[in-house]
Amino acid sequence: MSKTIERLLHGQFSYETGFLRFSEERLQLDLLPGEVLEGEFHIEGPQRGLVEGRVTSSEVRMQVITPDFSGAEDSVSYRFDASGLVNGDVLKGNFRILSNQGEYMLPFVVSIREAPMMSSLGEIRNLFHFANLAKTAWKEAVALFYSEHFARLFQGPDAQYESIYRGLQNHPGEERHVEEFLLAIHKKLPVExxxxxxxxxxxxxxxxxxxxxxxxxxxxxxxxxxxxxxxxxxxxxxxxxxxxxxxxxxxxxxxxxxxxxxxxxxxxxxxxxxxxxxxxxxxxxxxxxPPEKGTLLGVRLRKRQLTIRLMKLYESFRLKKRTSHSWMKEAEKLLEEMLALDEEDLSFLLYQAHFLITVDKVEEGKEILNRLKGRLTQGEIEEEVYCYYLYLTTLAGRDDDQIREIAEQIEEIFHENPDNWRIAWLLQFVSEEFAFSNAR
The missing domain is CATH 2.60.40.10 (Immunoglobulins)
Structure with missing residues (x-):
């Protein structure tokens, strides 16, 4: 075999009686950039006689894997490496076949093309297809818009929109820019x-x-x-x-x-x-x-509002969301507003007494409590208001016997009103005060 090949390479051909046939008249290959493709073609000689030969390639990227062939029929394997090539490149060349049946040229053409842009709707070939994708799968369309392949769509009539795309595609993932693009090319209306x-x-x-x-x-x-x-x-x-x-x-x-x-x-x-x-x-x-001015409903509503504000203010103070100075300043202002609305309101006056005792103005607080004593007869006012008054007297007096007596009195009232959580809350504080007093 080697002697035959050497003879052929030196131009010493023996054209006995046959010829060679090839499975392809021309090889047409389509590859992606960077793709490596392997394939083969078949060589068939005359049935009688020995066929021998060698195959070479005119293009360095086209490598012949099995260059030698022999027998009545054989195959030749090749490998093409598209590394470094880009979309649109076309390479042409020939396989040169030297054999004892003569010299032949088998041409090949390799075209480099990009992979199709596929989506859940199929291949995206133009901006019309892209707009349809955006309508049915918005997130998928956004991802495609920022992909490296999207610019391939700007061909033919769509080429006029490429400059708009270039100005919007620099912020990957930004849905608003996809919206602006589709609006600019008149493929959609704004979301309503x-x-x-x-x-x-x-x-x-x-x-x-x-x-x-x-x-x-x-x-x-x-x-x-x-x-x-x-x-x-x-x-x-x-x-x-x-x-x-x-x-x-x-x-x-x-x-x-x-x-x-x-x-x-x-x-x-x-x-x-x-x-x-x-x-x-x-x-x-x-x-x-607003409610009508001067109506009973309007006054009651305002009282309720002010009371809620005072409670929330105290809550924020106890939760350490406010400083004591801030709480004192705001509470004093709120109490002034309350008493300006109704200076004889029993609850407002008790709130004021409580505030004065809390800020160490105990005598002023006791004075208010003493002044209210005649108005606070059990059975003639709400039980929880009366219990609140009793609780405040324990803060102002600090007398052990008095604290014990008041704790028992509030406990008795609570037994008659077991569902009143305000009385229960006051009883808890008075009981703690009584326990502390005994500990002293």
Missing amino acids: FIPDRKEIIYRRQDLIEDGQDSILIGRGGFGYCELFVSTDTSFLVPEKDHLTEEDFIGNSCRLPFRIDVSRLHEGLNLGAITFSNPYVKMVIRIRIE
């Missing part, structure tokens, strides 16, 4: 958001404590779904300040919000909750109408 109400009206007398409500937002269309939530007043407290696709169930989202009654002022309270993004702005007006 529709609130269930444009104005909400409350009556102040219905908001004794913090009010809870919600706004339902409907959605139409596909694409970028994001809303920023803001308010123009402190008494409106939305549960979230940012809504995204995850907040929508189907095509609707419900946003709860709270009305902080401690932030409401006298008279008419106006506010708004705003939903916005770069393409839409919705303003929901909130109106809280």
Whole structure:
């Protein structure tokens, strides 16, 4: 065999009676950039006689793996390495076959092309296909928009939009830029958001404590779904300040919000909750109408409001959310407002006495309690108010016998009112005071 090959390489051919046939007239290969492809072609000689030969390639990237062949029929394996080639490259060359049946040329053409952009809808060939993908699988379309292959779509009529894409594709994952692109090329309309109400009206007398409500937002269309939530007043407290696709169930989202009654002022309270993004702005007006001035309902409501504010103020102080100085200053101001509303209100006067005792103005607190003694007859006022008065006398007096007597009295009242948690709370404090007194 080696002698035959050497003879052929020196141009000494023996064309006896045959010829060679090949399985392909020309090899046409399509590869991806960087792909390595192996294949083979078949050589068939005359049935009679010995066929021998060698195959070489004119292109260095086309390597002949099995260059020698012999027999009436044989195959030649090859390998092509597309490393370093890019989309659109075309390489042409020939396999040169030297044999005892003559010299032959088998041409090959290798074309380099990109892999098709596949999606859940199939291959994406143009921007129309991409817009359809965005409509049915928005997140998938966003990922494709920022992929390295997307720029291949800008061919033919779509080439005019490439500059728009280049200006928007530098922030991977940003859905808003995909929305802007589709809007700019006229492939979609902005997502439409529709609130269930444009104005909400409350009556102040219905908001004794913090009010809870919600706004339902409907959605139409596909694409970028994001809303920023803001308010123009402190008494409106939305549960979230940012809504995204995850907040929508189907095509609707419900946003709860709270009305902080401690932030409401006298008279008419106006506010708004705003939903916005770069393409839409919705303003929901909130109106809280006051009770009629001078009515019994209005006065009772105001008293209730002030009492709640005082309780919350004290709670924040006990939880160490406020300094003692801040609490004293705010509580004193609030008590002045209470007594200005009704200077004879029994509960307000007891709150004032409690405050004075707490800030070490015990004598001033005792003076108020002594002045109220004639008005505080058990059975003629609410039991919890009477127990509160008794509790305050223990803070002002510190007499062991008095504390024991008052503890027994409050305990007796509690047995008659076992469901009143306020009396139970006062009994606990007086009992602790009595235990401390005995320990001394």
